[in-house]
Amino acid sequence: MSGSFPQDSVGLVESQHMHFDESLRLDCGRELPAYGLTYETYGTLNATASNAVLVCHALSGDHHAAGYHDASARKPGWWEACIGPGKPLDTNRFFVVCSNNIGGCHGSTGPTSNNPDTGQPYGADFPMVTVRDWVRTQARLADYLGIARWAAVAGGSLGGMQALQWAIDQPDRVGHAVVIAAAPRLSAQNIAFNEVARQAIRSDPEFHDGRYAARGERPRTGLMLARMLGHITYLSEAAMGAKFGRDRRGSGEGEHGDYGFNYDVEFEVESYLRHQGQSFVDRFDANTYLLMTKALDYFDPAADFGGDLERALGSTRSPFFVASFTSDWRFPPAASREIVRALLDTNRRVSYAEIRADHGHDAFLMPVPRYQAVFSAYMARVAEEVGA
Amino acid sequence: MSGSFPQDSVGLVESQHMHFDESLRLDCGRELPAYGLTYETYGTLNATASNAVLVCHALSGDHHAAGYHDASARKPGWWEACIGPGKPLDTNRFFVVCSNNIGGCHGSTGPTSNNPDTGQPYGADFPMVTVRDWVRTQARLADYLGIARWAAVAGGSLGGMQALQWAIDQPDRVGHAVVIAAAPRLSAQNIAFNEVARQAIRSDPEFHDGRYAARGERPRTGLMLARMLGHITYLSEAAMGAKFGRDRRGSGEGEHGDYGFNYDVEFEVESYLRHQGQSFVDRFDANTYLLMTKALDYFDPAADFGGDLERALGSTRSPFFVASFTSDWRFPPAASREIVRALLDTNRRVSYAEIRADHGHDAFLMPVPRYQAVFSAYMARVAEEVGA
Numbered sequence: 001m002s003g004s005f006p007q008d009s010v011g012l013v014e015s016q017h018m019h020f021d022e023s024l025r026l027d028c029g030r031e032l033p034a035y036g037l038t039y040e041t042y043g044t045l046n047a048t049a050s051n052a053v054l055v056c057h058a059l060s061g062d063h064h065a066a067g068y069h070d071a072s073a074r075k076p077g078w079w080e081a082c083i084g085p086g087k088p089l090d091t092n093r094f095f096v097v098c099s100n101n102i103g104g105c106h107g108s109t110g111p112t113s114n115n116p117d118t119g120q121p122y123g124a125d126f127p128m129v130t131v132r133d134w135v136r137t138q139a140r141l142a143d144y145l146g147i148a149r150w151a152a153v154a155g156g157s158l159g160g161m162q163a164l165q166w167a168i169d170q171p172d173r174v175g176h177a178v179v180i181a182a183a184p185r186l187s188a189q190n191i192a193f194n195e196v197a198r199q200a201i202r203s204d205p206e207f208h209d210g211r212y213a214a215r216g217e218r219p220r221t222g223l224m225l226a227r228m229l230g231h232i233t234y235l236s237e238a239a240m241g242a243k244f245g246r247d248r249r250g251s252g253e254g255e256h257g258d259y260g261f262n263y264d265v266e267f268e269v270e271s272y273l274r275h276q277g278q279s280f281v282d283r284f285d286a287n288t289y290l291l292m293t294k295a296l297d298y299f300d301p302a303a304d305f306g307g308d309l310e311r312a313l314g315s316t317r318s319p320f321f322v323a324s325f326t327s328d329w330r331f332p333p334a335a336s337r338e339i340v341r342a343l344l345d346t347n348r349r350v351s352y353a354e355i356r357a358d359h360g361h362d363a364f365l366m367p368v369p370r371y372q373a374v375f376s377a378y379m380a381r382v383a384e385e386v387g388a
Numbered sequence: 389m390s391g392s393f394p395q396d397s398v399g400l401v402e403s404q405h406m407h408f409d410e411s412l413r414l415d416c417g418r419e420l421p422a423y424g425l426t427y428e429t430y431g432t433l434n435a436t437a438s439n440a441v442l443v444c445h446a447l448s449g450d451h452h453a454a455g456y457h458d459a460s461a462r463k464p465g466w467w468e469a470c471i472g473p474g475k476p477l478d479t480n481r482f483f484v485v486c487s488n489n490i491g492g493c494h495g496s497t498g499p500t501s502n503n504p505d506t507g508q509p510y511g512a513d514f515p516m517v518t519v520r521d522w523v524r525t526q527a528r529l530a531d532y533l534g535i536a537r538w539a540a541v542a543g544g545s546l547g548g549m550q551a552l553q554w555a556i557d558q559p560d561r562v563g564h565a566v567v568i569a570a571a572p573r574l575s576a577q578n579i580a581f582n583e584v585a586r587q588a589i590r591s592d593p594e595f596h597d598g599r600y601a602a603r604g605e606r607p608r609t610g611l612m613l614a615r616m617l618g619h620i621t622y623l624s625e626a627a628m629g630a631k632f633g634r635d636r637r638g639s640g641e642g643e644h645g646d647y648g649f650n651y652d653v654e655f656e657v658e659s660y661l662r663h664q665g666q667s668f669v670d671r672f673d674a675n676t677y678l679l680m681t682k683a684l685d686y687f688d689p690a691a692d693f694g695g696d697l698e699r700a701l702g703s704t705r706s707p708f709f710v711a712s713f714t715s716d717w718r719f720p721p722a723a724s725r726e727i728v729r730a731l732l733d734t735n736r737r738v739s740y741a742e743i744r745a746d747h748g749h750d751a752f753l754m755p756v757p758r759y760q761a762v763f764s765a766y767m768a769r770v771a772e773e774v775g776a
Binding site for chain 1: 415416417515516573574575576577579580581583584586587588590591593609612613616617620623625628629631632633634647649650651654655657658661662665678682685686688717
């Protein structure tokens with residue numbers, strides 16, 4: 001069966017689930033009486049459990065980071081570019097773990113899960129979660145898997161923020177922190193985009209204050225708008241220009257006189273965005289989207305230290321690999337450089353790569369050769385260090 | 389009464405209206421049997437009618453470009469920074485005219501006007517309009533006002549595109565073209581943002597395919613979302629950061645632990661955006677917003693010349709003043725430079741100013757000293773030229 005998958009893919013994978021029957025106190029002050037984490041692993045844990053790498057997912061990601069769920073699956077996991085035999089997170093050497101975050105909608109406990117107190121889905125009653133909460137749950141998963149210390153904790157975007165938080169909150173359990181296309185905190189513009197997305201969802205008449213599931217409805221329109229908007233911020237202007245430009249759609253192609261002069265799709269970029277929005281609605285939950293955007297807004301490790309990022313990083317012990325992409329305007333290189341500077345100022349070891357790429361923020365998901373090369377080189381040293 | 393207004397303001401102004409009882413053939417192929425233009429004028433037309441300047445408004449602007457509608461008006465016209473005694477468009481020298489575009493919602497014939505065929509508001513039946521259509525209507529207004537030739541046609545953003553189109557379509561009637569914070573065409577990213585705004589409006593259940601007025605409803609939510617989104621693109625990331633940063637709103641101010649962990653406003657930038665969106669809904673029509681975004685998408689004078697902007701500009705005869713702002717990411721300096729390059733390549737006289745300003749696209753509306761200085765210097769030469 002694995003013959004049908006690319007040689008450098010981990011191939012067929014299965015999700016696993018772990019139920020934690022201990023309560024979890026959250027940053028928001030509320031408590032989850034119990035919760036479950038859905039996760040996947042790739043590669044083999046060695047005898048000393050020294051070769052484990054935790055991968056953290058971004059806003060709309062999940063635990064399916066690599067490989068295929070069945071032989072007919074059209075798309076592999078979201079970080080297929082970086083996880084697999086011979087890839088940066090080389091599954092011939094590392095044991096890679098990726099879990100769906102709590103609050104998510106792909107298996108871990110979240111708004112679509114049943115609330116044990118009511119027997120009904122949590123929906124809007126699911127508590128707000130933070131990046132620190134995720135680190136706590138992932139630490140328990142590490143305990144369960146017998147991993148005392150990760151060779152590395154890695155992620156891109158919101159996943160990179162989790163890697164950063166791991167290094168701060170659990171310094172003894174992090175060998176290396178790999179922080180890609182991330183930021184030490186959201187900018188006002190980032191928050192503004194999140195707020196428009198939230199308003200789009202929350203003002204959808206089928207949102208019903210988050211209790212749409214109980215009515216058999218879904219705020220499809222609002223979630224579609226949120227995703228369309230998000231997508232614009234994931235791509236660079238140049239990438240959008242190169243991919244679509246002002247290319248026209250369908251029969252109306254040609255000169256000025258041939259416009260449709262109506263609200264049907266006239267430009268390819270409109271068609272692309274509508275498709276992105278519509279297909280997202282079928283695979284994502286609106287309450288989860290809201291929670292993830294709030295976790296992003298709240299993330300700000302320096303805030304507990306009077307805004308001093310250097311002090312916030314004072315507890316870390318791991319070396320860092322930080323990478324950014326030149327055309328990323330969501331979390332631009334300047335945001336990564338701020339992390340790097342604070343790490344250097346507090347005398348941490350840090351490797352920084354600012355990678356020329358036209359794809360915008362989404363570059364962290366893509367097989368950009370220079371990115372794969374520097375990431376591979378860094379992880380090869382990590383592998384040697386841990387005897388993987 | 390004028391004593392209550394700033395010395396450098398045109399003070400109290402009144403709108404005028406001109407009804408044109410001739411039909412107008414539009415680019416979309418449809419015809420308006422008749423139409424009206426609401427406009428304002430500032431300053432005095434000289435005996436030879438050589439000192440008239442046409443000002444063109446942007447997406448959400450209107451004919452009220454300067455001065456105040458009554459003594460208690462809190463806000464002056466939208467280009468108060470540049471129109472008035474001693475300002476770049478010096479009303480001691482120039483006779484400044486600004487009309488509301490057809491398709492608009494502030495007096496000129498548009499979706500909220502009555503369709504003479506039905507006696508009901510046009511609503512969604514109002515035809516699509518283009519920048520070229522606006523030039524045609526403004527040319528008729530010039531005829532009516534006895535202005536054979538404008539000393540200058542000027543505008544920012546979509547207004548700058550109108551100035552460019554005037555120079556192309558009516559070369560004998562344009563003394564100078566003043567094109568500020570504009571672009572020769574929208575980028576894929578620009579179209580993408582417009583498309584999200586349109587989807588927000590059109591998917592609002594109270595939109596009713598644009599026939600909301602007949603039902604006494606309005607797509608308030610959709611229009612609010614469109615405006616919130618637009619507003620993000622009008623401000624630079626730096627300006628938003630400087631103005632709001634991660635400043636917190638209300639009682640929840642302080643450290644991480646003090647977040648509200650709910651969907652109320654937590655950051656100042658959220659409050660600002662909601663306010664911008666909500667107040668816009670009270671003064672703007674959703675069908676007009678849709679029309680204006682489409683006029684933007686369609687604008688592409690080079691398209692009729694196989695994409696060759698230089699050839700598109702071949703018909704122009706006027707010198708140009710082109711200005712852009714360094715932090716404008718909606719229509720960035722590169723877009724203005726493309727216009728300048730094409731003008732130079734076709735041997736037109738062009739003055740170009742790339743102005744350092746942190747305000748983003750909205751800088752063209754603001755009293756940025758360097759902007760006012762170069763704009764004033766240019767217009768002073770125009771005034772001398774026409775004996776104003």
